[in-house]
Amino acid sequence: MTEMQRVALMEKSQAPLLARRFFDRGDPGAIVATLAHVPELLETTAPFLGSIYGPSALPPRLKEIVVLRTSGLQKCRYCIETHSVVALDSGLNRQEVLYLRDERDIGDLFDDERERALLAWVELVALGPGEPSENVAAKLKAHFSDAEIVEITMVSAATLMLNRFCTPLGLPTSAATLNRLSEEGLH
Amino acid sequence: MSAVAEAIEAGRMPGRVWLYSNYHCNLACSYCLTESAPGVATRRLGGDRMVALAREASELGFNEIGVTGGEPFLEPDMPETIARLAEIVPVVVLTNGTLFTGRRLERMAPLASEDVRIQISLDSSDAVANDTMRGPENFQKVVDAIPRLIGMGIKVRIASTLEYVAETDLSALCSLHRALGVPDEDHIVRPIVRRGRAVDSDMGISAGAADLPPELTITADGAFWSAFGPTVHGGRLDTDLLVTRTTSPLRIPATTMLHLLEHQPASATADSEFI
Numbered sequence: 304m305t306e307m308q309r310v311a312l313m314e315k316s317q318a319p320l321l322a323r324r325f326f327d328r329g330d331p332g333a334i335v336a337t338l339a340h341v342p343e344l345l346e347t348t349a350p351f352l353g354s355i356y357g358p359s360a361l362p363p364r365l366k367e368i369v370v371l372r373t374s375g376l377q378k379c380r381y382c383i384e385t386h387s388v389v390a391l392d393s394g395l396n397r398q399e400v401l402y403l404r405d406e407r408d409i410g411d412l413f414d415d416e417r418e419r420a421l422l423a424w425v426e427l428v429a430l431g432p433g434e435p436s437e438n439v440a441a442k443l444k445a446h447f448s449d450a451e452i453v454e455i456t457m458v459s460a461a462t463l464m465l466n467r468f469c470t471p472l473g474l475p476t477s478a479a480t481l482n483r484l485s486e487e488g489l490h
Numbered sequence: 491m492s493a494v495a496e497a498i499e500a501g502r503m504p505g506r507v508w509l510y511s512n513y514h515c516n517l518a519c520s521y522c523l524t525e526s527a528p529g530v531a532t533r534r535l536g537g538d539r540m541v542a543l544a545r546e547a548s549e550l551g552f553n554e555i556g557v558t559g560g561e562p563f564l565e566p567d568m569p570e571t572i573a574r575l576a577e578i579v580p581v582v583v584l585t586n587g588t589l590f591t592g593r594r595l596e597r598m599a600p601l602a603s604e605d606v607r608i609q610i611s612l613d614s615s616d617a618v619a620n621d622t623m624r625g626p627e628n629f630q631k632v633v634d635a636i637p638r639l640i641g642m643g644i645k646v647r648i649a650s651t652l653e654y655v656a657e658t659d660l661s662a663l664c665s666l667h668r669a670l671g672v673p674d675e676d677h678i679v680r681p682i683v684r685r686g687r688a689v690d691s692d693m694g695i696s697a698g699a700a701d702l703p704p705e706l707t708i709t710a711d712g713a714f715w716s717a718f719g720p721t722v723h724g725g726r727l728d729t730d731l732l733v734t735r736t737t738s739p740l741r742i743p744a745t746t747m748l749h750l751l752e753h754q755p756a757s758a759t760a761d762s763e764f765i
Contacts, residue, residue: 319731321750
């Protein structure tokens with residue numbers, strides 16, 4: 304257990320009955336291995352998160368913009384590190400990842416109006432408080448359907464929940480992710 | 491009728507619920523599943539909570555309560571708690587049998603008229619062999635207590651937890667329990683399960699969920715698959731047989747237990763690979 308961890312990750316040999324299936328294919332990841340302490344929470348939370356972060360109508364690039372920007376603004380180390388890799392694999396480049404992580408200015412990045420509208424919306428959702436400005440909402444509505452807006456907002460909101468779960472509990476980033484980040488010069 | 495009640499009635503789910511009243515004990519047996527001893531964390535359920543759980547269990551269709559620990563009779567109000575439980579459903583209480591003297595013994599008297607069985611551990615007819623496993627003077631205290639309880643009209647069973655069953659030893663043990671007034675049908679012989687302190691003592695047989703009776707077991711730490719589930723090793727609670735952390739309302743672990751009994755969980759791949 305690392306110094307920053309507040310709770311131990313569940314080991315496979317101690318995985319409760321409801322949680323065992325999550326360990327069948329090896330390391331289930333820090334979020335699952337933490338939730339496994341309360342198996343009834345894992346039982347409901349895992350499918351919920353799977354529907355948020357798994358394949359859906361929202362293209363992977365847009366989804367990772369939402370996840371990484373939300374996590375960057377919330378300074379969630381675990382989520383930033385983990386989703387930097389997912390973002391790269393979803394077609395974002397290193398400079399875009401650095402901006403989403405809140406580590407550089409936007410500059411000439413994200414010149415697509417649709418993505419600019421998305422970023423403005425995510426900033427309001429992630430940072431709150433209160434209702435978003437009409438201007439930002441109108442720009443989002445000009446580029447996205449109601450269904451897309453619902454999903455974008457839900458992805459950001461669920462990421463906020465995870466940000467506030469992973470950071471206080473000090474979840475450790477996997478060695479594989481850290482190695483990849485080093486290779487990409489993002490660690 | 492609830493799904494749990496239907497499953498119990500149909501014999502698809504055992505009707506007994508175990509309650510771990512506490513984890514501390516005046517003994518420190520070499521094969522103890524829970525590493526119980528004097529001074530360990532007590533992790534009490536408490537009498538009122540036990541009675542509330544028994545009421546819920548009865549409403550759900552369960553038909554018996556088992557009380558275990560730790561040593562249940564270290565709980566000051568245990569005789570009265572058992573009497574309250576027995577007003578709801580039949581009760582069996584597992585005890586080391588070493589505390590039935592004086593005022594505590596007198597307070598057991600009302601249990602004679604209740605549907606209560608006191609199950610006392612006795613592992614050998616040989617005092618030295620028994621006490622090697624269970625602690626000094628255990629044998630004498632137990633063989634003194636059993637006739638006292640029976641004399642009060644209390645129903646007593648003897649449970650022998652054995653590493654090896656040698657025929658001559660078992661024969662002597664059976665002669666002893668008969669001499670103490672406990673008939674053959676109330677003598678239980680069971681193997682040591684390799685969990686808790688038995689692991690360190692290199693004793694017992696390994697047993698997983700499929701090998702253990704799936705009897706819903708409630709502790710201060712959550713609900714477990716079996717009374718053999720909430721074991722402690724190296725001071726840490728084992729969670730491999732944990733069902734839910736939620737124990738109230740009891741229908742949550744009960745329905746989860748039924749789900750586990752009747753459905754093999756689907757692959758988690760779809761749920762977890764994107765988290």
